[in-house]
Amino acid sequence: MLTVRSVLKSFGGVRAVRNVSIEVEAGRIIGLIGTNGAGKTTLFNVVSGLLPADSGTISFLGRDITRSRADRSSALGMVRTFQTPVGFPQMTVMENMLVFDRHDSAGLLAPLLALAPPRPKPATVARAVTVLERFGLAAKRDLWVQDLSAPELKMLEFARAVMADPKIMLLDEPAAGVNPAVLDQLIETIEDLRRQGMTFLIVDHNLKFMCGICDYIYAMADGELIAQGTPGEVVANQAVLDCYIGRRPKAQH
Amino acid sequence: MEGLLLFAVSLLSLGAIYAILCLALNLEAGGAGLWDLGIVSFFGIGAYTYALLTAPAAEPHQNYLLGLGLSPVVGLAGAAVTGAITALLIGLPTLRLKREYFLITTLAFAEVLRQVFANEDWLTNGVAGIYGLEQPFRDVLTPSTLPYAFLVIILASLAIVYWLVAKVSGDGFGRALKALRENEPLAMTAGIYPFSHYLRVFMLAGALSGVAGAYYVWYNTLVVPGQFSSNVTFFVWTALIIGGLGNNRGALVGGFLFVVMHDALRFIQASSDMALFLSSLRTVMIGAALILILRFRPSGLLPERPARIAVGGR
Numbered sequence A: 001m002l003t004v005r006s007v008l009k010s011f012g013g014v015r016a017v018r019n020v021s022i023e024v025e026a027g028r029i030i031g032l033i034g035t036n037g038a039g040k041t042t043l044f045n046v047v048s049g050l051l052p053a054d055s056g057t058i059s060f061l062g063r064d065i066t067r068s069r070a071d072r073s074s075a076l077g078m079v080r081t082f083q084t085p086v087g088f089p090q091m092t093v094m095e096n097m098l099v100f101d102r103h104d105s106a107g108l109l110a111p112l113l114a115l116a117p118p119r120p121k122p123a124t125v126a127r128a129v130t131v132l133e134r135f136g137l138a139a140k141r142d143l144w145v146q147d148l149s150a151p152e153l154k155m156l157e158f159a160r161a162v163m164a165d166p167k168i169m170l171l172d173e174p175a176a177g178v179n180p181a182v183l184d185q186l187i188e189t190i191e192d193l194r195r196q197g198m199t200f201l202i203v204d205h206n207l208k209f210m211c212g213i214c215d216y217i218y219a220m221a222d223g224e225l226i227a228q229g230t231p232g233e234v235v236a237n238q239a240v241l242d243c244y245i246g247r248r249p250k251a252q253h
Numbered sequence B: 001m002e003g004l005l006l007f008a009v010s011l012l013s014l015g016a017i018y019a020i021l022c023l024a025l026n027l028e029a030g031g032a033g034l035w036d037l038g039i040v041s042f043f044g045i046g047a048y049t050y051a052l053l054t055a056p057a058a059e060p061h062q063n064y065l066l067g068l069g070l071s072p073v074v075g076l077a078g079a080a081v082t083g084a085i086t087a088l089l090i091g092l093p094t095l096r097l098k099r100e101y102f103l104i105t106t107l108a109f110a111e112v113l114r115q116v117f118a119n120e121d122w123l124t125n126g127v128a129g130i131y132g133l134e135q136p137f138r139d140v141l142t143p144s145t146l147p148y149a150f151l152v153i154i155l156a157s158l159a160i161v162y163w164l165v166a167k168v169s170g171d172g173f174g175r176a177l178k179a180l181r182e183n184e185p186l187a188m189t190a191g192i193y194p195f196s197h198y199l200r201v202f203m204l205a206g207a208l209s210g211v212a213g214a215y216y217v218w219y220n221t222l223v224v225p226g227q228f229s230s231n232v233t234f235f236v237w238t239a240l241i242i243g244g245l246g247n248n249r250g251a252l253v254g255g256f257l258f259v260v261m262h263d264a265l266r267f268i269q270a271s272s273d274m275a276l277f278l279s280s281l282r283t284v285m286i287g288a289a290l291i292l293i294l295r296f297r298p299s300g301l302l303p304e305r306p307a308r309i310a311v312g313g314r
Helices: A040-047 A070-076 A093-099 A109-113 A122-134 A150-163 A180-195 A207-213 A231-236 A238-245 B002-032 B039-054 B072-094 B099-119 B146-170 B172-182 B184-189 B194-220 B231-243 B248-267 B272-296
Strands: A002-011 A014-024 A029-034 A055-060 A078-080 A168-172 A199-203 A216-221 A224-229
Touching (some): A002 A040, A014 A029, A014 A055, A014 A199, A014 A224, A029 A040, A040 A168, A040 A199, A070 A078, A070 B184, A078 A150, A093 A150, A093 B172, A109 B146, A109 B172, A122 A150, A150 A180, A180 A199, A180 A207, A207 A231, A216 A231, A216 A238, A224 A231, A224 A238, B002 B172, B002 B194, B002 B231, B002 B248, B039 B072, B039 B099, B039 B194, B039 B231, B072 B099, B146 B194, B146 B248, B172 B184, B184 B194, B231 B248, B231 B272, B248 B272
Parallel strands (some): A029 A216, A078 A168, A168 A199
Antiparallel strands (some): A002 A014, A002 A055, A216 A224
16 A cells, blocks of 8 residues: 655755665554654655655555655545644644545635635534544534643544544554553554554554554664564564663673 | 814725735735735735726826726726736745745835836836826715715725635635644645645735725825835734734724824824924834734734634534
8 A cells, every 4th residue: 555665865964764665555554663763753754745755766555656745645545643743733623623624625716706604514523523522622622722731632633634534544653642541542543443444654662552553563773674574573673672672781701 | 073074084994905905914924824024015016007007098298008097996806916916926936935035035026016116117107106096986976975985985895805804714725724824744744735825815815905005096096106115014014913913803903903093193283393203103103002012912902713613503
């Protein structure tokens, strides 16, 4: 479904992503782990079209999206979340949801020529309410997002992605800063969506969370892939262990 | 008493012109986060378009293009169209720029346009401007009722502009613009392409400001380049900030309030020395009002409010 081949991205002299190839098959949950600065978020930015790749190719649903802008990739059915969930601060929770509905805006002429005051489609609003209820945010729908608490923002980040009704979700650190109760709820939602056929590419640090949910994991360090395999294989991999725990000191003679 | 009434009518008419400009600026700056420092460009283009379309052909001592003597309605429509086209031409190169750069280039374009108005004699009659334009409906109305008729027309136009702007900002398109204002990368991942959205709203704001320019000529019966300095841009921004950036009603209130603060002192009969003093004083007053607003009500008299969306029919 999503194929990343030999992608390279540098910022000046820093090669943030080097030669990374990833394959995400439909209906699977693929994980991407690595320490801070490993290049995971940069890879996300390149894949979602917010940053152009220096070289390599990215294809999604059989189409080459290497040079595709973020809005185009989004129209094809790719949605991503952000590590820092700020959302649209001075817009209500409901507005945040509606913006992610693909048919919310019908251009400029429609409202100019309309006789009645504008109103979003009741079906869209109802769908937004259903999603918000699932994430425990329905009561907050008329509040500005800047007035939400951090966990609520985290939930809204995911709720918006669901609202987009995508074919693939790229989740950037969904478990970071989330308390255990909410995390369980998050896992439940991800698995629920997967049962309905959703595909995921997830970046996170939390190994327990990742191993519990992912079918296949790629590990990155310093911009490169250092390991890949099933969760069991990856956590047993020496390179990954070195990266996460640090190298075992050599035995003294 | 009659004088006071006429003065109030004149003040309200000018207030309505400013309110249209404030609504146009609020659409792009308040609604889409476009920090346009060149709103006067479209105001000026609209004014000159209106003048050239509706003025009689140039006299021997004058020099300007067209002078078709067309009806004011055609003049107004023309002003809207050229306002939008100017916005398109300025927007194409500038709307890809980030905020600060957009701000400085729009300011530069406004200055370029003012120089064009002042120096292209063949087109605009240069710094001398075009004087003595007939107020519309002079032949059907008595001179004493003309100001009232103008007030009614401009208020009706303001109502239409308000209606249009409110529809756009309350619709999905307006939501998309707000999303771009709030968080452009996130808006892009929601499928919103910034450039095309910015360009469209910029053109609409240009068209509305063009209409305001046409009414300004109608109001003054003359058009000279000095009317279109960047002061106008800053006046409109001040009015909008006082009224409430991001709130259409705030823009409306800001436009009228600004004109009252800026021009109410004109009514005082004074010696020439005193008049000079008073005219400097009004700038001081506006500045003081702006400082007080920013200190005590930084989001304006009518701040932006969360947009409530009704759930479950009704």
